[in-house]
Amino acid sequence: MNAIQLQLDLGRSSFHLKVDLHLPAQGISVIYGPSGSGKTTLLRCVAGLETQARGRVQVGLDVWQDDSLGVSLPTAQRPLGYVFQEASLFAHLDVAANLSYGLKRSHARNQQMVLDEAIALLGIGELLHRRTDQISGGERQRVAIARALATQPKLLLLDEPLASLDSARKQDILPWLEKLRDELKIPMLYVTHAADEVVRLADTLVVMDAGQVRAVGPVTEVLSNSDLPLVVGDDVGALIEGHVQDLDKQWHLAQVRISKASSGVAGEGNPTHISIWVRNSGLQIGQPVRLRVLARDVSITLEEAQNTTIQNHLPCVVESVHAESHPSQVLLRLRCGELLLLARVTARGAHDLGLQVGTQAWAQVKSVALVK
């Protein structure tokens, strides 16, 4: 089984971490949750830095820890890369010596090649002979990532690598992380509490709270799940993946065809391809994109509206209706072919239109955010 299995138990005086996770051994699994929910502790347990943790850690075919068999490799023997929240570069070494510290101790072949690749991938060739206090925060974090990559890890653990950076620096480094995801086959566990990182980077989303896993699955599915309305950033909303199919040059719009929506049953064998118009900010045809549609930006009509400025009308079926915290609102989950959307509407409106599970209707999308 090519997967990451984590069964971990760690009791502390103030909180108790208890997780049982099976994650795909590819792409980025984002671990998301409020402060104190145990995200970092989980990561430290995987790395073997929490020596009190009991359970089982298996990555691919390698068992790193199985306390029922009395096996627990010390951190130094787990083939992982760890990027801490603060870059934590060794202050007594220059950038080049930081990079080679782990490399020399790993049993990697072609060490020079591995190192050169990591340096090229993170664009830090210029920094090699600088001292670690002579480079910027974003550069330090890139060096820390390259240092971890140079050991050729089988799993890369990143603990809020952007949290200590200001928003401009963060925008500098996000593309490097996307590049890592797209070019390396190394699976990553990525801890964050920042919404923009979740919608941009996650393939799999793990939602944690109070030491427990509240939800896990493909990110598009977890975010569209109205049983667990997950407020990411301002609001709940669906995350949609697709690629650019057409451009409207005159009106600066791009048509995105939904390639992979929420998993689950493909809506009653409906072969129609769903597409959504978005603002074109330099998109190319064929380019993969991620869109975010917030629940508050989706409204519903029973028939396709004719005279409206809204560009995106999608035929849909109401899948579920949930009460909201304020009684004047309801949250609907809509299935538009393969696509799942969330819509927050007034309860009176839903009642007037007779909306209930199974109702055929049209979703009007007022606003779409391009997150990638």
Place this chain on the structure above:
Amino acid sequence: MHLTTEDLSAIFLTLQLASVTTVLLLLIATPIAWWLAHTQSGWRAPIAALVALPLVLPPTVLGFYLLIALGPLGPIGRFTQWAGWGSLAFSFSGLVLGSMIYSLPFAVQPLVNAFEAMGSRPMEVAATLRANKLDAFFTVAIPLAKPGFVMAAMLSFAHTVGEFGVVLMIGGNIPDKTRVVSTQIYGHVEAMEYAQAHGLAGAMLVFSFVVLLVLSWVNRRRTQTAI
């Protein structure tokens, strides 16, 4: 000011004593300091107090107990006689042992501070980069704690140079064997040789001042390089 051969011999012996003591002390203080900085054991407080004891104890008390212990009927004396080394009392080796105990807190404390300031993160980072604990200790912890080591060495050296009470109790002030600068000055004063005493005392004053000056430079550089 001119120094007699006896004065020069005392200076030479003092420097020799301080050097040997400092080297041995750093070897012993490093594991003690590491343990004190990282342990969560209930023994931490009593051990820390024991290490700090020479700070508050009158040197004569320390010297008295050492004399008893090193003497032919004391536990250390019995052992050294059994091992064929004779008694350490009134010998250079005895002085080294006494100086190490006397200066122990001055070596341990700066190292504890340095290790605590470093925190556990660098060692964790080293572990994620495949370094085992011993490897990480020598390649990460010691280099990062270098200012602490410099300070521990200078304080131990200077404090050993300046000791008097313990030396007098267990050294016996024997020329060329256990007569160091501080006891030599005492001897000059007792013999009313004030000019001689001035020479040595002045040299000690300058030496101590220079040590403290260098220490404060080291300290300032450390706070500047800290992140």
